[in-house]
Amino acid sequence: MSKNEFEVEQKYSCSRPEEMIERAKSLGFLVVSEHEENDTYFSDALGGFIDTNTCLRLRSKAGGAAVTLDYKGPSSDNSVGTLAKIERNVTTDGEGAKQLTEILYALGYPTQVSVEKHRITLEKTTSIGSLRLFIDRLIGNLTYVEFEFTLDDQENAVEAEQLINSH
Numbered sequence: 001m002s003k004n005e006f007e008v009e010q011k012y013s014c015s016r017p018e019e020m021i022e023r024a025k026s027l028g029f030l031v032v033s034e035h036e037e038n039d040t041y042f043s044d045a046l047g048g049f050i051d052t053n054t055c056l057r058l059r060s061k062a063g064g065a066a067v068t069l070d071y072k073g074p075s076s077d078n079s080v081g082t083l084a085k086i087e088r089n090v091t092t093d094g095e096g097a098k099q100l101t102e103i104l105y106a107l108g109y110p111t112q113v114s115v116e117k118h119r120i121t122l123e124k125t126t127s128i129g130s131l132r133l134f135i136d137r138l139i140g141n142l143t144y145v146e147f148e149f150t151l152d153d154q155e156n157a158v159e160a161e162q163l164i165n166s167h
Helices: 017-026 048-052 096-106 157-165
Strands: 002-013 030-042 055-061 066-072 083-093 111-126 129-138 142-151
Touching: 002 157, 017 030, 017 111, 017 129, 017 142, 055 096, 066 096, 083 096, 129 157, 142 157
Parallel strands: none
Antiparallel strands: 002 083, 002 142, 030 055, 030 111, 055 066, 066 083, 111 129, 129 142
16 A cells, blocks of 8 residues: 655664653653664665655565555755655565565666664654654664654644654
């Protein structure tokens, strides 16, 4: 099933993820999941994806029950580092990953990088929907946090950015 969404997000490196989780809980966030993920990012032949912060990604969770192909269009970036972009997703069973990869290669989208991570997802209900906080621990002991709203359209994008900045 394909779904179009509008994503508003901010990402940061994090040297103390345990403190971030405790702080988030004190602000009303709840832990909703914890699992392993593998993200394979694809690039276009001319490197335009990198220049525009466009994302073409195949994401699988541990166990391989489902695989999601994400396309996040060119980002509109503002002065405080909030990214806003249209997102399109297609989810298939784990068997579909190989076929999706072959299709992307055939269309000229080579693999750029694969990233394995341990993801903790926290969530908080706000006036415009759920604000999610992802804590991603990568191999090599690197940790990133991401605040994200996924909206049905761009109507609440400014309010989403303000809510993210307040946390």
